[in-house]
Amino acid sequence: IGSRRWARVITEELCKITEDKVYVYHDVKDVDLSIWKETSCNYSNIKFVNKIMPIDVSSVGIAIVANSAYLHHYTIKDALTAGYNVVSEKPLSFSKKDTLSLIEAAEEKRLKLLSSNTFCFAKYLKTLKENWLVNKKISMIEICWSDPVTESRYGERKRYDSGVPIIYDILPHIATILNETVG
Numbered sequence: 001i002g003s004r005r006w007a008r009v010i011t012e013e014l015c016k017i018t019e020d021k022v023y024v025y026h027d028v029k030d031v032d033l034s035i036w037k038e039t040s041c042n043y044s045n046i047k048f049v050n051k052i053m054p055i056d057v058s059s060v061g062i063a064i065v066a067n068s069a070y071l072h073h074y075t076i077k078d079a080l081t082a083g084y085n086v087v088s089e090k091p092l093s094f095s096k097k098d099t100l101s102l103i104e105a106a107e108e109k110r111l112k113l114l115s116s117n118t119f120c121f122a123k124y125l126k127t128l129k130e131n132w133l134v135n136k137k138i139s140m141i142e143i144c145w146s147d148p149v150t151e152s153r154y155g156e157r158k159r160y161d162s163g164v165p166i167i168y169d170i171l172p173h174i175a176t177i178l179n180e181t182v183g
Helices: 005-017 031-039 069-081 096-109 123-133 171-181
Strands: 022-025 046-049 062-065 085-089 113-116 151-153 156-158
Touching: 005 022, 005 031, 005 062, 062 069, 069 085, 069 096, 096 113, 123 171
Parallel strands: 022 046, 062 085, 085 113
Antiparallel strands: 151 156
């Protein structure tokens, strides 16, 4: 669900590992998606839709939410209502109340709701921990975070999403990095 850079990367990776249909739910006015569809998208199993379709109760569906962060709460809610298990890019929502309501909705429907964080899969953090931090006592950690104004990721220029407060964008990464290295 979504059509921005990260959603397109996820879609392409899914298409490499499955022959099942991969539905891309998106805003029909999305210019970047139109360009991607014409120039890069060569997978026959991608189907572009403008609404989340309910899943057949005998099937298992997974919705991957990778659209603009301010839309996550509503998109997750719609996907759960339609019967999908959900994996969402962080954050699930911008408030504790909304996040708890999503967790409750998933539990009521007996669906899974997961928030992804890519640093859980960063092999270099495991290497750091195993090769440099074993038996070390950490007395202080200082964190300096920076994002370049312009950056290219996966062959595309990364844009800053001004709709995401810094606390929701950076702190989940920092918490994961700390958990993966020092526990």
